[in-house]
Amino acid sequence: MQIYLPVAELSVDVFLLLGMGAGVGILSGLFGVGGGFLMTPLLIFIGIPPPVAVASEANQLVATSVSGVLAHWRRGSVDFKMGLVLLAGGVLGSTLGVWMFKLLRGLGQIDLVISLCYVVFLGIVGSLMMAESLRALLRKRRGVARRGKLHRHTWIHGLPLKMRFQKSRLYISAVMPFLIGLLVGVLAAIMGVGGGFIMVPAMIYLLGMPTSMVAGTSLFQILFVVSTVTLLQSAANQTVDVILALLLLAGSVVGVQVGIRLGARLPGEQFRVLLAALVLAVCIKLLFDLVTTPDDLFSIQPDVR
Amino acid sequence: MHALAILLTLAVAAPAAAAQFIVDVSERTVAITAGFTGAELVVFGTTAEAHGTAPGKPGVIVVIRGPGQQTVVRRKERNLGIWANRERVTFLEAPAFVWIAASDNLTGRPMMEVLRDYDIGRDFLTPAATSAAGDIPEFQAALVRRKQVAGLYSEEFSRIDFPGEHLFRTRVRFPANVPVGSYRIEVFEVRDDRVVNATASALHVRKAGIEAAVFRFAHEFPILHGFVAIILALVAGWLAGAVARRP
Numbered sequence: 289m290q291i292y293l294p295v296a297e298l299s300v301d302v303f304l305l306l307g308m309g310a311g312v313g314i315l316s317g318l319f320g321v322g323g324g325f326l327m328t329p330l331l332i333f334i335g336i337p338p339p340v341a342v343a344s345e346a347n348q349l350v351a352t353s354v355s356g357v358l359a360h361w362r363r364g365s366v367d368f369k370m371g372l373v374l375l376a377g378g379v380l381g382s383t384l385g386v387w388m389f390k391l392l393r394g395l396g397q398i399d400l401v402i403s404l405c406y407v408v409f410l411g412i413v414g415s416l417m418m419a420e421s422l423r424a425l426l427r428k429r430r431g432v433a434r435r436g437k438l439h440r441h442t443w444i445h446g447l448p449l450k451m452r453f454q455k456s457r458l459y460i461s462a463v464m465p466f467l468i469g470l471l472v473g474v475l476a477a478i479m480g481v482g483g484g485f486i487m488v489p490a491m492i493y494l495l496g497m498p499t500s501m502v503a504g505t506s507l508f509q510i511l512f513v514v515s516t517v518t519l520l521q522s523a524a525n526q527t528v529d530v531i532l533a534l535l536l537l538a539g540s541v542v543g544v545q546v547g548i549r550l551g552a553r554l555p556g557e558q559f560r561v562l563l564a565a566l567v568l569a570v571c572i573k574l575l576f577d578l579v580t581t582p583d584d585l586f587s588i589q590p591d592v593r
Numbered sequence: 594m595h596a597l598a599i600l601l602t603l604a605v606a607a608p609a610a611a612a613q614f615i616v617d618v619s620e621r622t623v624a625i626t627a628g629f630t631g632a633e634l635v636v637f638g639t640t641a642e643a644h645g646t647a648p649g650k651p652g653v654i655v656v657i658r659g660p661g662q663q664t665v666v667r668r669k670e671r672n673l674g675i676w677a678n679r680e681r682v683t684f685l686e687a688p689a690f691v692w693i694a695a696s697d698n699l700t701g702r703p704m705m706e707v708l709r710d711y712d713i714g715r716d717f718l719t720p721a722a723t724s725a726a727g728d729i730p731e732f733q734a735a736l737v738r739r740k741q742v743a744g745l746y747s748e749e750f751s752r753i754d755f756p757g758e759h760l761f762r763t764r765v766r767f768p769a770n771v772p773v774g775s776y777r778i779e780v781f782e783v784r785d786d787r788v789v790n791a792t793a794s795a796l797h798v799r800k801a802g803i804e805a806a807v808f809r810f811a812h813e814f815p816i817l818h819g820f821v822a823i824i825l826a827l828v829a830g831w832l833a834g835a836v837a838r839r840p
Contacts, residue, residue, distance in 0.1 A: 292629040292769065294800065294807040299630055299769040350826035355834025396667050396678045404675075515823045522819030526811050530822050537826065541833035578675045584742075585676075586735030591663040591683060 295529035296340045302535060304334065309348075309539020316352065316540065317547020318554070319563050320503060322510065324349050324481035325413075327536065329406060329570050338399045339389070340529050342480030343521035347533035349482045349514040352540060357511050360504025367455040367501045371508040373462050374469035374487070378513035381473020386520040389477055393525065396589065400578075405479050407575045413485050414567035421560035428557060456497045456505075465495060469509060477517050482510035612759045614641045614790035616780045623767055624801035631769045634796075637762040640782050641790055652699035652783040653753050653761050654707055657796070659690025659745075660774030666732045666739075682732040689772035691746045694763050696753040699783060707781050707788055744768040773798050 292299040308330055312323040324345050331341035360366050392398040447461030468490045472483035487506045491497045497505070522528040551559075616638035623632045642651040664687040670679040693708070740746035745768070753763045775797055782790035800808050811818045 290628060290630045290769070292625060292627055292804055294804040295811050297770065347822050347826055350823055351830030351833070354827050354830035355837070358831065358834055359838075396665065396681060400675075400677050515827075518823050518826070519816070519819035522811065522822060523815045526815050526818075528811065528819065528822050530807060530811075530818075530825060533822065533826065534829070537829055537833075541829070541837075544833075545837050581671075582669060582676055584735070584739065585669045586732070586739060587667050587669070587678070588736055588739045589665050589667070590689075591665050 291531070291535070293336075293340075293529050293532050295527065296336050296344075296532060298335065300334065300336075300532075305532065305535040306539040308334075309536040310543035310546075311539075313352075313540030313543020314547040314550065315543075315563065315566075317544040317549075318551045318559060319547075321563075322349055322352055322482035322484050323540070325406070325410060325479070325485055325567070326570060328402075328480040329574060331532075332402075333573075336532070337527075338402050339393060339525060339527040340532070342389075342402065342478065343518070343525065343527040344529045344532045344536070345480035346476060346514045346517040346521065347528050347530065348536045348540065349480075350511065350518060351533075351537040352544070353482060353507050353511040353514065356507045357504070360507060363504070365500055366504035366508050367453055367497070368508070369451070370453045370456055370458075370465060370495075370497070370501070371505045373451070373465045374472075374505070374509040375512050377466040377469025377471075378473035378476070378509055379516050381470035381475075382477045382513050382516045383473075383520060384470075385474040385477025386517065386524050388474070389521070390524050402478060403574050403578055405475065407571055407578065409475070409479070409486065410567050410571035410574070413489075414564055414571055416489070417560065417567065418564035421557060421564055425557045425561065456495075456501050458495065458497065460495060465491075468494065469513075472509070473513050473516075476510075476513050477520070480517075482514055484510060612639050612641055612643070614782050614792065615639050616778075616792050616794070618778060618794070618796060621796055623771065623796070623798040625771075625773065625799065625804055626802045627804055629769060629804070631771070632767045634765045634767070635762060636765060636778060636780065637760070638780065639759040640761060641759075642782070642784060643758040651789070652696045654693070654695045654699065654781040654783060655753065655763055655765075656708075656777075656779045656781075657690070657692040657765060658688045658777050658779070659772055659798075660688070660776070661686035662689045662772070663687075664736065666736050668728075668732070668735070680728070682729060684733075684736060687736060689745065689774065690767075690776065691740070692765055693748045694752040694765075695749075696755070696761070706786070707783065710788070743770060745770070745772070767798070771798055773800055 289302045290299045291302045291305075308327065312327045312330070315321065315326065316323040327348070328341050328345045331345065332338050336344075357366065389398060392401050447463045449462045450459060451462045452459050468487060472487050475481060475483050475486065484506050487509065488502055491502045491506060492499060518528055616636065619635040619637075620632075623634070636655050636657075640651045640653060664684045665681050666684065667678040667681045669676045672679075737746055753761055755761050775795055777793055778796055779791065779793045781788050799805065810821075
């Protein structure tokens with residue numbers, strides 16, 4: 289059954305969109321990731337114009353993150369103070385990102401920049417994830433559990449504007465979380481991702497936050513950043529397709545629940561390797577499209593002013 | 594369609610000698626609704642001259658042209674191994690849609706002449722003053738080619754049927770990505786390589802129903818639209834979470 293998407297201005301199979309939502313939702317439930325980094329490239333692969341894919345995916349991520357934030361809030365695993373510092377950076381970053389998006393779109397370079405961002409970040413994150421999960425697998429097989437130092441003193445602790453984050457039991461400079469939030473905000477606006485895949489490792493390894501606080505706090509930041517992106521993309525570029533977002537999220541809410549239930553039964557480490565392989569596969573496909581000679585060197589676009 | 598049936602009976606009943614050049618379309622409006630997958634219209638009419646076996650039998654050309662759009666054509670170049678958009682040429686008023694059909698008895702020449710006279714064909718694209726002069730024909734050809742690939746430009750010879758002596762008929766297919774706006778339907782009766790009759794009329798392609806409302810809302814109240822999009826997603830996400838928490 290075809291449906292005409294009013295903002296994307298093309299018709300797509302409803303069941304394809306629901307299926308994509310469900311598929312990415314299952315992965316989200318399995319691995320606790322938002323799935324934007326898979327959904328946006330998929331939308332572009334099926335022919336949705338990249339600006340619409342990015343903005344509508346941000347809209348869908350609002351729905352994906354809200355129930356997670358509420359669940360973590362009830363459990364008390366959200367560090368609101370840290371979340372607000374991350375968010376301050378995130379709001380500035382996403383404003384910057386949407387402005388860059390509009391500029392690049394006028395220059396005809398937005399598709400390229402979206403693809404390049406994906407190649408770079410999926411490449412880095414995919415490789416790190418692959419290395420990490422393979423190491424975890426090996427360790428498990430050998431049965432040796434190594435323990436890292438509890439607290440390492442690095443250059444990050446020398447930055448000014450120190451703040452006390454009671455919930456995370458941290459006394460660190462607010463500059464670092466602000467910068468992390470900023471980067472994630474820019475990426476959210478340009479790539480249509482929540483940015484958890486960057487923020488979570490950064491919070492653990494750069495800020496040294498306790499893992500119990502990381503998921504809830506990052507989701508808190510993501511919820512507000514993707515909302516900001518949705519609002520700004522709608523206001524500046526009119527690229528949010530609500531029908532598209534609703535169809536994707538209808539599929540994903542079901543998929544997430546299936547994924548969570550599956551995740552309880554499946555061996556985690558092996559599946560992390562699979563997720564890493566999937567991330568790398570998307571990265572390679574996008575890179576391949578950038579370097580192979582296109583069928584037609586020319587492209588057309590109604591002029592945006 | 595019943596208009597076509599009436600015309601069919603008229604054509605059969607009318608004496609073969611004196612006929613008028615009349616043209617009509619099965620619909621004057623193409624409405625893009627939620628389930629829109631394209632539309633098919635029938636352009637039909639009668640020629641003044643009988644089609645039959647008479648020498649210099651009349652030919653018919655049907656041209657449907659969409660609204661003019663300022664369109665940018667970009668060419669990719671390889672840079673550090675990566676293909677990126679480089680040069681650009683802007684065309685003012687490139688028709689968003691062009692559909693041309695001609696009866697098969699017309700040779701290429703009258704057809705091309707008619708097209709030139711009425712500003713249809715390769716020369717209809719006016720490059721903007723800002724563009725570099727050298728490669729414009731190449732960019733023009735690229736514009737036409739990309740539009741053809743998208744199903745928005747087409748030239749179809751021998752797609753016009755003559756079910757009766759005066760009656761002609763052709764089907765026009767509008768793809769799902771047909772741009773909205775005002776279209777012109779022009780029909781020419783050609784005899785002995787000359788246009789003997791011509792008519793022009795309008796056709797509208799517009800979004801209708803929910804699709805139209807959503808699009809208009811997104812474009813006319815973009816900030817409010819953003820808030821509504823966020824609230825919809827919040828409610829949907831919260832509902833899903835609430836349902837999932839129940840045992």
